[in-house]
Amino acid sequence: MGGMTAAARTSAGLLLHRAGPDGTEVLIGRMGGPFWARKPHAWTVPKGEPLDGEDPHATALREFAEEVGVPAPDGPDVDLGEVRQRAGKVVRVWARAATLDLGAPRGPVSEVTVEWPPRSGRSRTFPELKDLRWVPVEEARGLVVTAQAELLDRLLAHLAGG
Template identity: 40%
Template structure:
């Protein structure tokens, strides 16, 4: 499973339960799948093609709803070569200094057990549904 680690100073020293699926907001002029594909492109710097399967909607601890998709991707995607979009924020807090950070500072391929340890707790249900979606049909 491909996960991304959020950039910026808040996540810099966090690893376990800090990773995420690529995600973001749906723009007014796009559908959910178009948004998922755009966010993946923005956060990884690559286009992922294939047959996308909607896994479901997941409410995060902060209240945000994440709609997750699964797609079989090339395992040869070079996670060392990702290029992410950036965001700006005041850092350090209350300093008046605005700095720019990568939205994603790294990506990685993980087995499902590893992903279960790495992924943010609010997204663990995605792994359960993904596992169910991959189970052989009787």
Template identity: 50%
Template sequence: MSGERSAGLLLYRVMDTGLEVLLGHMGGPYWSGRDTAAWTIPKGEYGSAERPEDAARREFQEELGLPVPEGPWTPLGEVRQKGGKTVTAWAVEGDLDPAAAVFGTFTMEWPGGSGVVREFPELDRVGWFLLRDAVEPLVTGQRVFLERLDECIGDDRRPSPSGR
């Protein structure tokens, strides 16, 4: 597992109430009923024949069933998660309606050892979170991306205290 690599996109928008990020709740039986550290940025694995940027775009489209918003990508760097997987992420500004998402699926044997293969959504819901409220739901290994995004968004992009 230590050689696995994933790439993803952290979608954000600047609202009067503050900076918001789009996170997806991981689907499947392991994540059912969990909320803390059970959300992720849309991301997925890629091999040596694929550029990480292409994988991030592909995975966003596969997991959400929606096109990647147009606009410049801000590199958020890499992080090595506890299990050994390296995740590379970019931020892109955009907006989308979570209700419009059509989730991609995966199959697995469930319950384990039963011989029954079932299909589950990769993500079972997505939602917008204020940056400060996104820390607890996001898986621990990806929380650094929130900090990096916060550093990248200049004060001129943030709403003023008066909302103007």
């Protein structure tokens, strides 16, 4: 969790991809907490904000481990670049060809604490990501935060040799 610095409006993530029965699949998670409960584009690449002075790629790997509960599988990374989400946050993502067994035991995952219900004075804690899944890219395009669909297109272009 970064402090309120110039880097506070950025995040970095790691997008795992693999060959699936219906083409390329990506690992995405549904954002936790009540704010996202009824939003259609509530899925995301595992990502988060850098610690002060942290390299963005190191942020992507650390946040993956914190949000998924296991370190990222080994593999070379492809820099998919940055996108700007509607709220203004810049997200930089790397892609890595790897598989991950979602049924295997995983460690604790990072959580977010929010006032819930609003203006109640009570706090509740929710996982940052819930319902982590492998999803075909075409399906993922309709689930992820709108700006992140561009990252999926960049991944497919890379895989096609472009």
